[in-house]
Every structure is written in structure tokens, then in C-alpha cells.
Amino acid sequence: MAVETRGGHTFGDRMPRKEDARFIRGRGHYVDDIQLPGMLHSAILRSPFAHARINSIDVSAALEHPKVRAVITGKDLEEQGLAWMPTIAGDTQAVLATDKVRFQGQEVAFVVADDRYSAQDALELIEVDYEPLPVIVETPRALDDDAPVIRDDKAEQTNNVIFEWEHGDREATERAFREADVTVKQEMIYPRVHPAPMETCGAVADYDVGTGKMTIWMTSQAPHAHRTLAAIVTGLPEQQIRIISPDIGGGFGNKVPIYPGYVCVAVASLVLGRPVKWMESRAENLMSTSFARDYHMVGEIAANKDGDILGVRVDVLSDHGAFNAHAQPGDIWPMGFFAIFPSCYDVPAAYAAATGVYTNKAPGGIAYRCSFRVTEAIYLMERTMDVLADELGMDPVELRRKNLIPAEKQPYESVMGWTYDGGDYHAALDEALRIAGYEELLEEQREAREQGRIMGIGVSTFTEIVGAGPKKKCHIAGIEMFDSAELRFHPTGKAVLKIGVQSQGQGHETTFAQIVAGELGIPAEDVEVHHGDTDNTPYGLGTYGSRSTPVGGAATAVVSRRVREKAKKIAAHLLEAAEGDLEWVDGGFQVKGSPGQRKEMGEIAFAAYTNTPPDLEAGLEDVAYYDPPEMTYPFGAYICVVEIDKGTGQVEVKRFIAVDDCGVRINPMIVEGQIHGGLAQGVGTALMEVIEFDEEGNHLNSNFMDYLIPTSMEVPKVWETGETVTPSTHHPLGARGVAESPTVGSPAAVVNAVVDALSPYGVRHVDMPLKPARIWGILRENGVEPF
């Protein structure tokens, strides 16, 4: 039987994406596309107050609505022990409020009706008697002695402090500050922003009364972990819960937490015995599902007069909203991986202290396109570096070059306890400077200033830390952060790969097939990748914190190699040769020194079902659960060029140069696309995105007219990307995660550029977002003529 095994795409190719075939036809299958016979719709009644006691809830009028099937309140859930649920940070969160509401938009009642319009109508018929309470909006206010205690549901909670955390060597750092020639200190706020994926969150729950099986289609970045949490929360047997993440319209961390809507829709289906859909509106998405950042930080650097860093000190006030639904890979990480802040610099002493607090704002904060608070850490470091450069009168590039960890020190042991997996930071910086034409840019800036134009150049060099585990260090609700891959060859030489990570647009169906192709010499076109269905994929922790390639990709490489080992035994049988005499060459096994005696994977797979050796089981498949020995540390060097309109204060990003080193690239086209998207989000954060509240805790921008994300008009025309390739020292493919580097590295580059532009006026720092009004104010204060 002839089986075609060669040709097509493989590892490292710019392979067009497999998933595109359905997306470009409008044949994707997102949660809201699911229509089941007899399906009901739902809507959530949300609190208009940021903080209020609930005296009573009257749902009788809503229940009389002819199309309403059920109204669920916190009291109903309380009877089932479901009024509260655990968060991924180990806190509790109200599913439907019972005692009081703690942020505007909090879930109060859940209406199920025949159609979505009727469900919305019925919300108007519910009467809630609220007694407004004093509100905490400004984060520092949470620490005041007379501040209202938001979490009075927790007996042990007598104030608004969630945690106090410190890390590093305080004494050594203080000594460095005492002995330094120069010290700088900069306060800054990383504002509250929202991931705002184009698809909002939602779910369809379908409880089958006949079998007892609960199937939930859900906008989930982590379906397996969510299944386990669902089992724990509801008490349903885990084998009777099936979570399906169909196509996901972007996640960026927004689809990691469990939201009350998911719980309610499952309860409703259980109670009514019919499928129920919940799909939030954009306003609900921006108001109630997880925000990110909201870090109030002070960064300090001690250096000698030549610019050598002696110590870094950080203080953070971290706003988690009304419930601590912060994304963290285990209870020892209340600040996520914030301790990466010394970043790519050779820092001899560092110390961070932080306090996390409750406020009357939506719960969070999740790792928005970020590996657990890395974005905040890098922004803090890169901003403070520029402040130091200003203090020293040094070029920011020179200051960085002087302090970057030399390549020969890799794998580098950081003072904060991380072991970096290789990297030549100087090479990345040099490449970025080359692409930018840095000297010419400086000349252009001199000329621009002479002409009265306001132009700035910003630099940011950084390392990320992505790909949690190792399993001994990192877990989600106790589940160790390994990840999995299961590979099965069919007799005709085609393969199915099932993975535990979950695409939200990253292109896993393509890149993971390319990994198998590279390891086993079959075309990537012949490998079908399955993910997102807990009944049909091995257990995994999902996709966030750039863990797909570092952990799931490694699992795929490992399982492919295991299958190859078995294939070798079959090849030896077919070739009537000893296993030890075979070698793997160019995607097939051949007798050493005798290329004519050769078997391709297609033939081997066929034999695995039709002609197995007597001492070997039939079939050709395996499964791997990969525990990364360390995280991966992708890094980069970014340069941003801006020009500011003197009349309007509008910042225009004229150029953005991004050199990324994510190690070996599986599909360079997809890597570039990921970098472009992350850069756009970073520019959005720097220039326009912020969730704001008034003093009563009213959410001020719960739609895309007021919460601005970049359109095609606000991004530079060309993302000038470049690369260096330093393979990871421990990843089986030499690869690192990449999609979050651009969001981590770019905000600082943009702000540094804007501050550089405004530096002739003595400006050393401006808080994000750099909206025109803020810049306009600075220009006017400094007497800049608008024309």
C-alpha cells in the first residue's frame, strides 16, 4: 500500500494556518453560535451601586412574565451552598450577591427566559432594595484606618488588606542605596485596563437528565482546570462534566477565571433540565469580568556615577477590586512573577514589598497578555531606568548596554532566584538599534527640535518569564502546572494530536502539527490537532502566561519522540535489522550506511496495525505529561519613535521597532502576527486604555465608545520586527513563549518616547494612558505655543 509521507509543511515553515479555512468562511464555531433544541436564554441583573447592603429582592413580577422560566437569586444558591465560589487566587467571590454588593455591575439575580430579549425585559421587573454604603474607589483609601471594610463576609477580615508580600534581600538592597553615588525614585501608576477580546464571555450549559451528564460550552482558556473546579464547586461527579471550549474569539487572560455567569447557567440547566445560554454584552464584559493591572508603584534604583546598577527597590500597592480574583500560579505567588523586575540587567541587590487591597471595583486582576504581573514589573523597571539615565545625563541606550547581563553569564542566576534559559541581550539591543538607525534618529530628533517639533525616542529592553510550571513551584487550585499531549497514528500514516492547552486564536492547530511534522517526518497537513474538549483530550492546565509552546509544545515534542522510539522497533522488524543498527535520517529510519534500506513513518504506521512484531503491542500512540524544569525567558529590545501634535497633544507612534528572541520559531509567520497584535495592545495601554470610576464607583467607560482600543488609524503603518535566535537551554525544541513579550515590552517604550519628547520641558514621567488631554495639559503648563 502506497502511503504518501513526504512534502507539505514542517517545523519552522511559514505555513498558512489550518484554522483559517473555517474562519474566513464565517464557519468558526464560537460559544454564541451554539443553538440547541429547546435552548433557553438568560440575563444577569447587576448592581447599580458600587457598595450597598441588599435589604430585599422581589422577583415575583419577573416570574409572572410569560416567557420567563426561572429567576435565581443568591438566596436560592445559598440553599445549595453555591452562593459563593472560590477564585483562582484562593479567595471567595459571590456568585449572586446575598448580603451586599461590592462593585458596580456585581451579579445579583439570574433570569432564564425563552429568548434573550425577554430575559432582558424581565430584569426590569426585579425589585431590589439597596442601602448604599461608603465606597472605596481610590486605591490608597483602602488602607485608611476609617475605611469601610469591604469584605465583612469574611470573619477574619478586619481591614481591606489581602496580603503583604516581600521578596529579595532587604538589607543588601538598603546597603546598596546607602553606598550609591546616585539614587532615583519614581512613583507611577499602571492603570486598570481590560483585555477586551472581541468575543465576550459566555457559556451554554446542557444538563442531560437521562444520563446525568453536564456539558458546558464555555469561553475558557483552561477547560480541564475549569472542569475540576466545576466538580468541586457544584459537587457533580467530574466524569459527568464535559467542558468544551469551541473556537474562542480572543482571550488575553480574560477567559481564565470562573465567572458567576458560568455557574448560574449550569445551575439553571440543572434545575430546568434544558440547555441554557448565557452571553454577556460588551458593557458587562468591561464592567464585571476581570480587569488587569491597577498597580500603584514606586521604583528606585541605586547606581554608581558611571551608571552601574547597585540595587533596585520596589514598593507596590496592588488593587484587586472587591474579590481577589487575581491570576496567580499558586498561593506562594500573590504578586505572580512580579519578582522578575530586575529583568535583563545584572542587578546585585533587589528588594520588593507589596500590599494587596480590596476596593469597590470589579474583581481581578488577571494576567492580561502577560505571565502573571510581568508587564507591571517590566514597565516599572524600564521607566525607572530612564529616570536614572536622566539623572546621570546618560543616553538610555548606553545605560542599558552597560547593565545588560553579559551572554557569557547565561544561564544566569538572578538575585531574585530565577535561572534564565540563555540570552544575548546585547545582540538583541544592537539589532534593534541597527533596524532603527539609532544615530540617524538622534540626528533627526535634533533637527526636529530645531524646527519646533516635539519628537521622542523611547527604548525598552526586557526579559519575560513564561511557561509555568515547573510543577513543584506552580499550581492552579492545587493542580500542578504540567501540560500534556497525546499522539496517535492511524494506519494510513495520518496522525491525531490531542493537547491540553487551548487556543484562543494563537494557531495551535497549525503550530502543534508542525512540531509533530518536524519530529516525525510527516507533513503538518497530515496531523489533526484537537483541543478544548475535556472528554477527548488529555488533562492540561490551558493557555495563558505564554505556556502553550513552553509546556504544551514541549509535551508534543516529547510524545512525538516516544512514538518515534516505538516506530524504531517496528522499522527494525520490517527491515529485519537490529534496532541498534538503525538511524533516524530525514524523517525515516534506515539501516546505518545503507540508505536504500529505509522505512518512512507512513509504512511504519501501517505496520503498527497490520504487521506488528510478535513481542510488541499493536498501535502507534503515546501520551506525555511534561513538567518543565524551569520557565522560559523570552527577551527583546524595543524602540519607539513618537511625535506629539503641539495643538492637540495627540501622540503619534511614527515607528516601532521590536526585536524579539523567543528562541527557535515554530512558524515565523504566526510569531510575527502574535508580536504585531501584542504591540498594538501595548500601544493601546500606553496611549488610550483605562477603566475609570467616579467617586461613587460608577464605571465610566463600559463600551467601545469610551473604552478605546486601537483601530487601524492609531497603530504605526509598519511594525518593524526583527529577531535574534538564542535557543532555550532546556526546552526540547529550543523554543520559548512569545505572544506576551510585545505587551510586556512595548508600553514602556512608548511612554519612554513620550517622556523623551517632553524632556526639554523638564518632564521625567507621565502616567499612562497618554491621552491627548493629559499631554495637552503638560504642553500648556510649559507654555508651548499650540501652532
Next chain:
Amino acid sequence: MRIQVNVNGEVREADVEPRLLLVHFIRDTLGLTGTHWGCDTSNCGACTVHLDGEPVKSCTVLAVRANGHEVTTIEGVTPGGADLSLLQQGFREEHGLQCGFCTPGMIMTATALLERTPRPTEDEIREAISGNLCRCTGYQYIIKSIEWAAKHGAPTRVEVMP
């Protein structure tokens, strides 16, 4: 209210509430789920369809407004017999999509652009799609996708017109 709408060349009839949005008529009543719904305020453009050949945000058009008119959705952009339109091909060739949620709306907007302006400049493309948000791509490859389609297009139908 009974309405009759020509959707992708086929006359569809339904009884609808006067307040039913066109996007829900298309998605829920007709089951054409390629048109997406991403915001409530006509900012994101995921719901873009053509109404009598003009791109509209179907989340802010009432279904009754389409009574007696022609609606084209992503499911109807493929010319007769062809597997894919040039724009659909362009998006695949130039990696103009990631999660795919904004893609149908982008393609509908771009289709209308190329019908009007078969050889658009980059600035014209950027302006045309500025009402369609994409959170994944940073737009550069979307622009390239539309340029790919323009380059490979057979613009006879429109170019002969002044």
C-alpha cells in the same frame, strides 16, 4: 411583524418583533452565525453585513428595516462556483486573522471597499476598516490581506465606471 428579506440571494421570511436587531435576525432566526456580535454600540464592526450592497453594522439596524431589501453576509460573499472570494484568499495568504472573530466583518467591509475602489491606497484601506476593531493582529497583515486581494482582483466591473 412579517418581513421578507433577500439574504445571500435567497428570499427569507419570518415573523419578528419590531425591535429585533438585524444581527439577531441573521444569527438566531436564520442561523447564519458567520456574522458576529462584539459590542452594543456599532464600534467593533464584527457584525458588518451588506444592506443593498452597502456595509452596515447589523447590531444597530432593525431587522424590519431590511424588509424588502437585500442582505449579504460572509456566507454569501463567495462568487458563484468559486470556493473563496479573493478577499477570503487574501486573508489566508497574508495571515490577516488570528482568533477569527472580527474576520467576517473585516471581509465584508473590505469587500465593499474594493467594489468602490478596486486599487485602494494603504491610507484608504486603513480608513475603510477603521470602524472594524481587531484585538489580535495589530492590523498590518489585515492591510496586506486586502492589498493582496486588490492586486489579484479582476477589477473590470468597477474600473470601467468613472
